[in-house]
Amino acid sequence: DAKTTQPPSMDCAEGRAANLPCNHSTISGNEYVYWYRQIHSQGPQYIIHGLKNNETNEMASLIITEDRKSSTLILPHATLRDTAVYYCIVRDAGNMLTFGGGTRLMVKP
């Protein structure tokens, strides 16, 4: 079973920041948090991952709470092409990625 919970859907205005929350209250100390997104009928695209510290790359920022029980993915300036399903995943002990339901982000003009 997936170890994360996410809101099923969110809307965001084009050009504004999209903040996608994820709850992973049962995460263990050495488990990483991964974020992927999937645009319709394509394979998941890697966005970012982290363990404890906040991370930033050219696509997004990942903010992990100090207790590591939740995280937030931030798309700083959402565009229409960011409309997708966003998955927050905790890599398990078997080093597999188990997908939950994800958040369907709709970026609106």
Next chain:
Amino acid sequence: GAVVSQHPSWVICKSGTSVKIECRSLDFQATTMFWYRQFPKQSLMLMATSNEGSKATYEQGVEKDKFLINHASLTLSTLTVTSAHPEDSSFYICSANNRQGADYGYTFGSGTRLTVV
């Protein structure tokens, strides 16, 4: 960055025939590859984990004799759907593990849409 090539991107086959899907890591060696299945409007479901040179590990409820997985090299894994039936119609996606020390990268293929008629 790491690239995983999956093909075919789509295939239509007759009921009772077999279909092979290939997954290749193009610029890295993948000791572990994963196969997922995704039905419309649902999330990805892990079917099996394949390790190079050994038998695949299947998730509960996935028939190993129906979904044959071969991981003969560090860059190639194949999934064969044997005696396909309409209920096997789905979007199949592979993923390859690109390990760098204690950190793991997972790169996904573009998926294969299988339609069994």
